Amino acid sequence: MYKVFVNNTPIILSTKKSIEGYKKVAIKDVDFPLIIRDVLAKEANGEEAKYHFYHKSEDKLIEHLYAKLPVVVAGGGKVYNSDMDILFIKRNGKWDLPKGKIEKNEHIETAAIREVEEETGVDGLEITKFLYKTYHVFKRNGEFRLKVTYWFEMKTEFDGKLVPQKNEGITKVRWKNKRKAKKALTNSYANIKKLFSHDYLS
Structure with a gap:
């Protein structure tokens, strides 16, 4: 099972023939932009759209998904310092x-560290393990796109000045301990929350 997020609404991709409460659509027949607009309209009205994209083959699910929208591949990090604070x-x-x-031609791990x-x-980043792959839809130049992000756990001994990349719209960079991270996640995205244990979300 996979989840593609449109804002904070998940669209489920699954090989299950049905999921209770969800509208099933064969993924090869999906009009993704139309469904995205429906999800956004319902979200704006405080409703929840529940879509289930189905194919009996897991490989075909992803193959069809990638054919529905232009795909942007990204790399990112859940970074710990020596105090086990997390970088936000x-x-x-x-x-x-x-x-x-x-x-x-950039390797995904190299991209994640660079970003x-x-x-x-x-700096001084070292990847310790691959965590998860997330999917979310965004709009660029009037066109919906699918961002596929490969997330890696990283560690660093860095204790210098944090510098937000302002030309990318980043206004703050902070190390957060568990208490502050839990608070930050209340004002974050569903696909980011997936990278944290239930201890952070409870």
């Missing part, structure tokens, strides 16, 4: 984790 950025009024688009460095000023 604030962009568009919400707390987020640093991430960004890969460049041509964290550029967006926060933090």
Whole structure:
């Protein structure tokens, strides 16, 4: 099962023939822009759109998904310092984790480290493990696109000045302990919350 987020509304992709409460659509027949507009309209009215995109083959689910919208691949980091604080950025009024688009012929792990460095000023980063892949829809130049972000856990001994990349709309960069991270996640995105344990979300 996969979840593609439109704002904070998840569209479920699954090989299950039905999911209770969700409207099933065969993924090969999906008119994604039409459904996205419906999700956004319902969200604006305080309603929840529940869509389930179905295919019996998991591989075909992703293949069809990638064919429905232009795909942007990104890398990002959930970064810990020596005190086990987590690195957050604030962009568009919400707390987020640093991430960004890969460049041509760039390896995804290299992109993730580069983007964290550029967006926060933090260096000395070391990837400790791959965490998760998230999917969300965004609009650029009047066109809906699918962002696929590969998230990595990272660590660093960096204790220098944090520098927000203002030309990317980042207004703050902060190390947050568990208490502050829990508070930040109340003003974050659903696909970011997926990277945290229930201890942070409860």
